[in-house]
Amino acid sequence: MAKVLAIGPYADIDAQALRDDFAALPLADAADVAGLSADQRDKVVAVAFLGHKGMSAAVMDQLPNLRFITNFGVGYDAIDIAGADARGIRVTNTPNVLNDDVADLAVAMLISENRRMSAAETWMRAGEWAKGPEYPLQRKMSGRKVGILGLGRIGREIADRLAAFRTQIHYFSRSDKQVAGWTWHDDPVALAHAVDDLVIAVVGGPDTTGIVSAKVIKALGPDGIIVNIARGSVIDETALLDALEAGRLRGAALDVFLNEPRPDPRFFALKNATLLPHVGSATQETRRAMGELQRRNLRLLLDGEQPETPVN
Ligand code: 8YV
Numbered sequence: 137m138a139k140v141l142a143i144g145p146y147a148d149i150d151a152q153a154l155r156d157d158f159a160a161l162p163l164a165d166a167a168d169v170a171g172l173s174a175d176q177r178d179k180v181v182a183v184a185f186l187g188h189k190g191m192s193a194a195v196m197d198q199l200p201n202l203r204f205i206t207n208f209g210v211g212y213d214a215i216d217i218a219g220a221d222a223r224g225i226r227v228t229n230t231p232n233v234l235n236d237d238v239a240d241l242a243v244a245m246l247i248s249e250n251r252r253m254s255a256a257e258t259w260m261r262a263g264e265w266a267k268g269p270e271y272p273l274q275r276k277m278s279g280r281k282v283g284i285l286g287l288g289r290i291g292r293e294i295a296d297r298l299a300a301f302r303t304q305i306h307y308f309s310r311s312d313k314q315v316a317g318w319t320w321h322d323d324p325v326a327l328a329h330a331v332d333d334l335v336i337a338v339v340g341g342p343d344t345t346g347i348v349s350a351k352v353i354k355a356l357g358p359d360g361i362i363v364n365i366a367r368g369s370v371i372d373e374t375a376l377l378d379a380l381e382a383g384r385l386r387g388a389a390l391d392v393f394l395n396e397p398r399p400d401p402r403f404f405a406l407k408n409a410t411l412l413p414h415v416g417s418a419t420q421e422t423r424r425a426m427g428e429l430q431r432r433n434l435r436l437l438l439d440g441e442q443p444e445t446p447v448n
Contacts, residue, residue: 144186193219286338340367
């Protein structure tokens with residue numbers, strides 16, 4: 137009987153590796169743990185988790201011998217870490233291997249929304265080009281003032297890339313990172329006041345829920361663009377939708393949403409938004425590296441060794 141559960145919508149290659157290397161039992165999501173027999177649940181010592189919700193303390197309590205949760209992803213806001221701590225459960229994640237992809241995409245999204253690439257393509261596909269006046273002029277991205285909300289590993293990669301576009305970098309983080317030429321702000325509203333566009337790269341979870349508030353959006357103003365490659369929970373989504381609909385914010389480029397995979401339908405009617413289905417790390421190279429790191433952590437933990445990338 138399986139000692140390892142593989143919870144989540146794994147790609148075939150990862151599902152197979154978890155089955156071959158760990159004899160893992162696949163489950164579609166954390167709620168399915170309740171459907172296992174008491175005998176099956178007793179045997180489980182590790183969960184290889186992939187997903188954005190559901191790894192709650194209540195689920196942990198259904199697995200009395202659970203000792204390890206290895207997360208597929210850098211963000212672990214779907215896992216109740218305090219609950220894991222209280223139960224002596226070790227948690228790992230997959231940082232670093234996805235920094236390039238997520239930072240590449242964030243920069244692409246910032247350019248895309250300043251130039252309205254997605255709207256221009258929709259316009260062209262609808263046959264508008266041949267009909268008359270050319271596509272309306274848009275905003276230059278190079279040289280803009282860009283605020284990075286969260287200067288962690290990914291935020292740093294984004295800022296480094298943006299430097300090549302001669303952008304002025306401002307950032308919000310808990311402490312001043314003392315980077316020459318970059319300006320630190322200790323408050324998201326002050327950051328938004330100081331910049332043209334805002335790129336959100338902060339971790340998700342209770343500490344950051346709604347920190348991109350109506351006030352932050354107002355401080356950015358009608359020429360501002362918000363890029364979010366972090367978590368939907370970080371933005372007050374209703375305030376964002378209200379501002380975009382009313383033209384109080386120039387645009388948004390969003391890879392993450394509060395209710396994935398069914399974002400608020402108000403998003404779909406917006407012409408001033410670039411919408412992506414949570415694909416920040418979604419390249420073959422990076423997903424392979426994430427899967428391999430998850431499985432190395434799992435192997436190390438099961439062998440009684442220190443994992444490569446512990447969370448707690
Ligand atoms: C997901 C992510 O892990 O790493 C993260 O935090 O959000 C993504 O890379 C990936 O979509 C699998 O759910």
